[in-house]
Amino acid sequence: MGKKPPLYESVDWPHFIIQSMADGVITVDGKLRITDLNRAGEKLTGYSREEALGRFCGDILKSSLCGRECPMKMAMNHGEAVSREVVLQNRLGQKIEIMIAASALRDDQDNLWGGVETFRDIGPFKLLEKEGRYLVEIFAHDLKTPVVAVAGLLNRLRQGKMGELTQEQTAYIATIYQEMQRLEKLITSFLDFARLDLHIITPTLGAIQVEKECREVVDRFQALAEAKGIGLQMEFPQAGLVLQADPLLFQRALGNLLENALKYSPPQGNVVLAVDDKGAEVQFALKDQGPGIAPQDLPHLFELLYRGKSAAQEKSGLGLGLAIVKRIIDAHGGRLWVESQEGRGATFFFTLPKLTVS
DSSP states (O other), X not given: OOOOOHHHHHOOHHHHHHHHOSSEEEEEETTSBEEEEOHHHHHHHSOOHHHHTTSBHHHHSEETTTTTSOHHHHHHHHSSOEEEEEEEEOTTSOEEEEEEXXXXXXXXXXXXXXXXXXXXXXXXXXXXXXXXXXXXXXXXXXTHHHHHHHHHHXXXXXXXXXXXXXXXXXXXXXXHHHHXXXXXXXXXXXXXXXXXXXXXXXXXXXXXXXXXXXXXXXXXXXXXXXXXXXXXXXXXXXXXXXXXXXXXXXXXXXXXXXXXXXXXXXXXXXEEEEEEEOSSEEEEEEEOOSOOOOTTTGGGTXXXXXXXXXXXXXXXXXXXXXXXXXXXXXHTTOEEEEEEOTTSOEEEEXXXXXXXXX
């Protein structure tokens, strides 16, 4: 190899990297005195690097946690990285919402040398989130309300409230009514996903009886299963299980998975719901006998609006159901995954924590 250019020998690479970062970066010694502040940090705090050097971190990075739960101090004391959303007051007295991530600086012998903290302005992201919430509420009122109203008027026509209809008129109105119901369901699913994604809907946790909740969900889909000639089977442990969950969101997640299983299962097939006690959590497995899922589709199955090319994706729909399930399980601190082979059906698994007894 040729000789390295002089640049590699003369540049103070740690300082060069810190100064080049887009996020604000501040480093301190073991006594929380500032040893470096980069250009992005200067812009956010309003202090120059020369003004900051040697001063206490709290004098420059004036956050809402200084003095109480200082992230830098916590990281240095406990040895674990600390992330927080805080409000920074800059030199001009302006308040800026920032995300802070603090870590301890230790050498190979685990000696503490100080700490480093990165911070970025999250105000624009908060504004986007606020606008997203506003748009969701607009959709909820201005889009769903007229659809529900039209469906109600069509139903009155179907019932003959406006006079007797011909056979052809009845068939046309029935088709329109069916499509309006599909549109209403799509809008509701989209709004539910958006509300979960923006944390407008959050779980109201409580103790729920697993078998009771599961049977209520299965009973709702029994007629659909019988119409398709599909058998519904349930397997529960002998001991009754109790877990921490929002009953409405739990039933929504399980219902979406059960509807999905029935949608792709062939006539005369079977769908099995198996519940297992896994110690600190309860595992649910919903197995169908459908066409299965292609390997390339598996990693993306729970993404919003993802449409794979496997046989299991040929049915109509926008993939909102599984994306909603993912948001619900994540909000409960559970896990969700799928196992499948093409031509041999699919099994959807999810776990939820048991009821914690204090």
